[in-house]
Amino acid sequence: MQQLYIDLNFEPGSDPSLQAKQITLVAVKGNTGISLEEAGLITADYWVTHEHNNGTPEKWGETYIGNVYTAP
DSSP states (O other): OOOOOOOOOOOTTSOOSSOGGGOOOOEEETTEEEOTTTTTOOEEEEEEEEOOTTOOGGGOEEEEEEEEEEOO
C-alpha cells in the first residue's frame, strides 16, 4: 500500500481533530496479525489534504501532521 485515503470532511482552515499519535497501524496476513516490519512498512506519514475552489485536484493543498510509524 502506498496511500490510504480517509475522508473526515474537515472544514477548510480548521485543525484536524485526528492526530498522528491517535492512529494505530495493524498489518494482517490472512487471519493473522504480522509485524509492520514483516509487512515491509518502512515509514508512514499523516497528511491532511485540503480541497479548495471547485474540488479539482490541481486546487488541493496538503498539510503534514506527523509521522505515524518509522521502522525500528
